[in-house]
Each structure stands twice: as C-alpha cells, then as structure tokens.
C-alpha cells in the first residue's frame with residue numbers, strides 16, 4: 001500500500017504564506033503534484049514559481065474560498081491539469097482578535113465567511129472530485145482554539161474552528177461510502193515566521209516565552225511536525241481514520 005503523498009494530486013487552499021506554503025513546499029518536494037490557491041496572488045505565484053524552479057510540481061490559481069464559483073473553478077483547474085484529485089487540505093483561514101463584548105458584525109461575518117463557508121465550499125467541490133476519482137482524503141485545518149480551549153479575545157475565531165470540526169464529522173459520515181476520509185487537525189503554535197500564530201503574539205504583545213511555558217513539551221511545534229501530521233491523514237495508511245480531529249499541541253489540551 002502506498003503511503004504519503006508521492007505521485008498524488010493534492011489541493012491546498014491558502015498557499016501564499018504560513019502553514020499552506022510550508023505544506024505545499026514539503027509535499028511538492030516529496031513528489032506530489034500540488035495545486036495551490038489564495039487571494040494573495042503575488043505571494044501565491046511566487047511560492048509556486050519557487051517550487052517549480054526547485055524541480056517540484058505546483059500550479060497556483062487565484063481564488064477566494066468565500067466565493068463558491070471561484071472554488072468550483074479551482075476544482076475545474078485540477079481536473080483539466082491533472083485529470084484527478086487524490087487529496088485536499090482546507091487550510092485557508094483568517095483570524096481577527098477581539099473580545100466578544102466588542103464583537104463587530106462585519107468582522108464576525110468575514111471570519112464566518114472565510115473559516116466556515118470557505119471550508120464548506122471547498123468540501124462540497126472536493127467531495128465531488130474525490131468521488132469521481134474513486135476515493136481520497138481531506139484534511140481541514142482546525143485549532144485547539146475551538147470548542148477545546150478558550151483564550152481571551154479569540155472567541156469568534158474559536159467558534160469558526162468548532163464549526164470546522166462539526167463539518168468534518170458530518171462530511172466524513174456522508175462520504176465514507178465513497179472511499180473518502182475527512183479529518184481535522186487541531187494544532188497550536190507552529191514555529192513558522194509571520195504565520196497567524198506569530199501575528200497573534202505580535203498583535204496582543206504576548207512574549208513567545210509565555211506560550212512555550214504553557215506547553216508541557218516546552219517548545220513550539222516544528223513545521224516538519226505539522227507536515228507529518230497532514231501527510232499521515234492524507235496517506236492511504238490512514239483510510240480507516242475518518243471523522244476525527246487529530247490534536248497536535250505538545251500536550252497543551254491534556255493538562
């Protein structure tokens with residue numbers, strides 16, 4: 001049985017920066033054909049160009065996951081370019097910090113649109129493509145900041161990730177008979193410069209040492225550890241794992 005992503009066509013949303021960029025670069029280096037998409041066209045193209053100039057296979061499509069037609073077009077690109085889809089990582093997401101007491105309607109709408117509707121649009125069209133391919137795997141990026149744990153000033157974001165976990169379970173039971181697994185990855189504090197985690201610390205003026213001290217392993221997650229968890233959930237070896245949220249948090253939620 002094949003494991004990992006080599007030889008597979010993998011769609012990753014939100015590849016212009018952060019975790020999506022790291023996953024795209026890693027999976028292309030391992031022999032996957034990666035299709036990336038993002039609203040940030042300049043950085044998204046740069047990432048794909050760099051992957052290709054390093055000998056990897058990656059194409060980039062401009063797409064806002066809040067727009068279902070744009071997501072449909074990404075899946076059409078996958079079909080036209082690769083003929084099939086083997087796996088998808090619904091990684092595009094956004095975060096806005098603020099107390100629930102100060103919640104602004106437009107900000108809440110934006111968080112829900114990107115983090116919940118964006119995942120829903122992606123799931124809808126990926127499930128159709130994977131069914132046509134005879135099966136495959138989907139990983140939705142969740143967070144320990146969800147229904148698992150709360151931190152001040154991150155409640156609406158947490159609600160969107162709780163919704164992602166719920167969508168993951170529902171999609172898993174709906175798609176299991178088609179040979180498709182759907183899982184979520186709830187992670188925290190990956191050490192990727194300028195990703196959402198580091199921007200959160202900067203915005204709130206939180207020293208990274210405070211975060212490290214709160215984790216039983218007393219360090220941040222290495223990018224390779226994030227890649228390994230997603231690779232496992234995309235692998236053929238994980239096909240009996242579905243409808244679950246894998247926690248990658250250095251023991252944070254076990255305390």
Ligand SMILES: NC(=O)c1ccc[n+]([C@@H]2O[C@H](COP(=O)([O-])OP(=O)(O)OC[C@H]3O[C@@H](n4cnc5c(N)ncnc54)[C@H](O)[C@@H]3O)[C@@H](O)[C@H]2O)c1
Pocket residue numbers: 013014015016017018019020037038039040063064065066090091092093094114118141142143144186187188189190194195196197198
């Ligand atoms: N960084 C962490 O430690 C961490 C922890 C838990 C969960 N997550 C989740 O992992 C995912 C990636 O996080 P990150 O830190 O890399 O975030 P990031 O903000 O650094 O990158 C997110 C990417 O998604 C893109 N994006 C945003 N809105 C989009 C839209 N509407 N359509 C298409 N693309 C869009 C952005 O342009 C960006 O390239 C997110 O879903 C996030 O909630 C991250």
